[in-house]
Amino acid sequence: MDESKRGFLKIAGCSVLGVLGAAGMRTATDVGPGGKAVESSTTLNGKKWGMVVDSQRCLEKEGCTACIEACHRIHNVPSIADPKEEVKWVWKEPFEHSFPTQAHQYTKASLNEKPVLVFCNHCENPPCVRVCPTQATWKREEDGIVMMDQHRCIGCRYCMVACPYGSRSFNWQDPRNALQGGINPEYPTRTKGVVEKCNFCAERLAKGQEPACVEACRKSAGAGALLFGDLEDPESEVSKLLSERYSIQRKPGLGTKPQVYYLV
Amino acid sequence: MLEKALRGGRYYWTLIGFLSLAMFVGLLAYLFQMREGLTVTGLSRDVPWGFYIAQFTFLVGVAASAVMVVLPYYLHNHKSFGRLTVLGEFLAIAACGMCMLFVFVDMGQPMRVLNVMLYPTFNSLMFWDFLVLSGYLLLNVVISQVTFGAERKGVPPPRWIKPVIVLSIPWAVSIHTVTAFLYSGLEARAFWMTAILAPRFLASAFASGPSLLIILCLIVRRFTKFDPGKDAIRTLSQIVTYALVINVFFVAVELFTGLYSRIPEHVEHFEYLFFGLEGKHALVPWMWTSQLLTFAALIVLLIPKLRKNEKILLVTCFAVISSIWIEKGLGMVITGFIPSPLGSVTEYWPTPPELLISLGIYAFGALVLTVLYKIATSVREEIELG
Numbered sequence: 066m067d068e069s070k071r072g073f074l075k076i077a078g079c080s081v082l083g084v085l086g087a088a089g090m091r092t093a094t095d096v097g098p099g100g101k102a103v104e105s106s107t108t109l110n111g112k113k114w115g116m117v118v119d120s121q122r123c124l125e126k127e128g129c130t131a132c133i134e135a136c137h138r139i140h141n142v143p144s145i146a147d148p149k150e151e152v153k154w155v156w157k158e159p160f161e162h163s164f165p166t167q168a169h170q171y172t173k174a175s176l177n178e179k180p181v182l183v184f185c186n187h188c189e190n191p192p193c194v195r196v197c198p199t200q201a202t203w204k205r206e207e208d209g210i211v212m213m214d215q216h217r218c219i220g221c222r223y224c225m226v227a228c229p230y231g232s233r234s235f236n237w238q239d240p241r242n243a244l245q246g247g248i249n250p251e252y253p254t255r256t257k258g259v260v261e262k263c264n265f266c267a268e269r270l271a272k273g274q275e276p277a278c279v280e281a282c283r284k285s286a287g288a289g290a291l292l293f294g295d296l297e298d299p300e301s302e303v304s305k306l307l308s309e310r311y312s313i314q315r316k317p318g319l320g321t322k323p324q325v326y327y328l329v
Numbered sequence: 330m331l332e333k334a335l336r337g338g339r340y341y342w343t344l345i346g347f348l349s350l351a352m353f354v355g356l357l358a359y360l361f362q363m364r365e366g367l368t369v370t371g372l373s374r375d376v377p378w379g380f381y382i383a384q385f386t387f388l389v390g391v392a393a394s395a396v397m398v399v400l401p402y403y404l405h406n407h408k409s410f411g412r413l414t415v416l417g418e419f420l421a422i423a424a425c426g427m428c429m430l431f432v433f434v435d436m437g438q439p440m441r442v443l444n445v446m447l448y449p450t451f452n453s454l455m456f457w458d459f460l461v462l463s464g465y466l467l468l469n470v471v472i473s474q475v476t477f478g479a480e481r482k483g484v485p486p487p488r489w490i491k492p493v494i495v496l497s498i499p500w501a502v503s504i505h506t507v508t509a510f511l512y513s514g515l516e517a518r519a520f521w522m523t524a525i526l527a528p529r530f531l532a533s534a535f536a537s538g539p540s541l542l543i544i545l546c547l548i549v550r551r552f553t554k555f556d557p558g559k560d561a562i563r564t565l566s567q568i569v570t571y572a573l574v575i576n577v578f579f580v581a582v583e584l585f586t587g588l589y590s591r592i593p594e595h596v597e598h599f600e601y602l603f604f605g606l607e608g609k610h611a612l613v614p615w616m617w618t619s620q621l622l623t624f625a626a627l628i629v630l631l632i633p634k635l636r637k638n639e640k641i642l643l644v645t646c647f648a649v650i651s652s653i654w655i656e657k658g659l660g661m662v663i664t665g666f667i668p669s670p671l672g673s674v675t676e677y678w679p680t681p682p683e684l685l686i687s688l689g690i691y692a693f694g695a696l697v698l699t700v701l702y703k704i705a706t707s708v709r710e711e712i713e714l715g
């Protein structure tokens with residue numbers, strides 16, 4: 066517990082510039098006067114954010130949960146033991162579950178059980194957004210992030226029914242009772258009866274920080290298995306990786322166009 | 330007219346008292362759910378919708394089935410249904426009320442439910458369902474008020490009501506179609522991804538709704554001086570027969586497509602429903618019971634001599650309703666989630682609070698229906714006995 070807390074502080078303390086350099090992302094100053102007035106000069110701007118998971122590298126550190134811990138701590142995600150009522154933004158799902166159409170009868174059982182990191186795919190055609198009756202979840206046009214407004218959400222759970230990836234969690238009980246690790250005052254807690262999910266760290270991007278999981282993966286785990294960047298920018302690291310290496314998406318046949326890619 | 334609801338015999342008041350008590354218990358259970366959150370239900374990450382939404386789906390069918398008395402009477406001038414239409418419309422009103430309550434109690438943030446109207450979202454089927462259901466409720470209230478009011482005064486209903494009644498016919502079809510679309514357009518759920526879902530919903534609704542109406546007619550005849558007529562009941566039983574046959578046919582069509590193609594995503598759901606998956610089979614006995622009831626009812630209904638016997642018909646109607654209730658109120662919704670899109674088999678079963686809340690809502694519906702039927706039968710008695 067204490068170790069990871071210190072790790073987290075270290076991450077939070079590292080300089081914004083360093084992070085930017087490492088991730089090779091554009092800043093608002095690069096974008097020029099076209100940027101929005103509300104953005105600070107350090108806001109990270111992308112036209113279409115995407116994530117690349119280097120599965121091989123992640124597997125080298127099997128059992129590592131640095132990214133999950135960082136995300137859940139920063140976003141005040143409650144830790145609920147009952148798997149039926151769990152709330153999770155990012156987690157590891159066995160290969161045969163995360164890629165059900167890829168696993169087959171001759172894949173080694175051990176491979177089928179290998180953990181794959183999964184989160185909201187920030188689909189380009191998000192079914193969750195299509196079904197939401199209140200626009201409490203919507204796709205941000207400027208950068209493709211699928212956002213959530215927990216103040217508007219009526220808790221109908223239609224979005225959970227529509228998401229083909231199980232990326233959404235509902236607060237079956239009061240999440241504030243399950244924040245054993247303490248509350249991060251910089252991020253709002255939620256009430257019971259609303260849905261939540263990964264937001265690609267929209268609040269951190271606005272401050273010029275990369276997503277917490279990406280940062281944690283590099284800094285505390287030293288794995289660099291997570292890469293985040295602008296897919297519309299051909300010079301970004303993610304674009305280069307995707308054009309050069311073979312990658313897969315979860316359930317591409319559904320036409321949701323996930324913006325999380327897995328290098329295999 | 331309301332004063333008619335305030336004068337009644339011992340049976341009437343006992344029934345009202347009993348239903349009010351059930352509603353009160355349901356309310357207490359709901360307050361408990363409000364305080365604790367939906368954790369008091371059997372729902373989970375993998376099965377986010379359950380008993381409430383399934384009851385809603387079943388009852389939308391009951392509401393829509395009023396069209397089965399309205400259509401023959403107003404479009405085909407089927408005289409014997411003249412005395413029935415108001416009973417059908419009142420049933421639709423009660424069913425609509427229950428539908429709305431079932432959706433309401435399913436919400437995680439019920440106080441915000443009006444956000445659906447504050448931020449109208451045309452691409453969401455839930456918005457449309459909300460809209461068509463409210464519209465249908467309104468239509469039935471207006472139509473029954475106007476036509477029944479006129480009947481009471483012994484004057485023909487105003488002419489303007491006829492187009493409103495005609496409008497209510499496709500509207501009834503629309504409420505169940507939109508409810509089916511709530512499910513059938515989701516790439517995440519292969520079980521519902523079938524064009525037959527809406528037709529199936531309608532067929533099963535037109536079997537179960539009129540069955541319920543037959544039972545209600547027999548009750549009304551037993552306890553009041555108002556007789557809906559043998560002829561009307563006979564025609565209703567024919568409607569039930571046709572609808573049930575068509576429903577069985579639709580189910581067979583769906584099973585064929587799902588099973589012959591052998592796409593695992595489709596087969597697994599049926600497997601869970603009828604045989605169980607990974608040793609989990611909560612719904613299996615129910616589904617076989619439902620099949621059995623359907624076929625038993627079908628045989629009786631297809632033999633005119635049996636169908637015309639009102640005692641046998643009564644039992645058969647119960648069988649039809651139970652079988653379709655199991656199909657829609659249990660099997661259809663829950664099975665869509667088992668297995669989950671990630672392949673896990675998490676079962677669901679309603680908890681006591683969930684059942685008590687549902688009981689309370691059904692009691693509410695029954696109360697509305699009792700009061701409305703009391704008014705209808707009292708007025709009719711008055712007219713007929715002078």
Ligand code: SF4
Nearest residue numbers: 185186188191193228
């Ligand atoms: S992964 Fe699910 S929650 Fe995320 S955008 Fe796609 S459909 Fe929506």
Ligand code: SF4
Nearest residue numbers: 197218219221222224
């Ligand atoms: S649960 Fe909330 S976000 Fe999801 S569909 Fe309903 S209102 Fe929209």
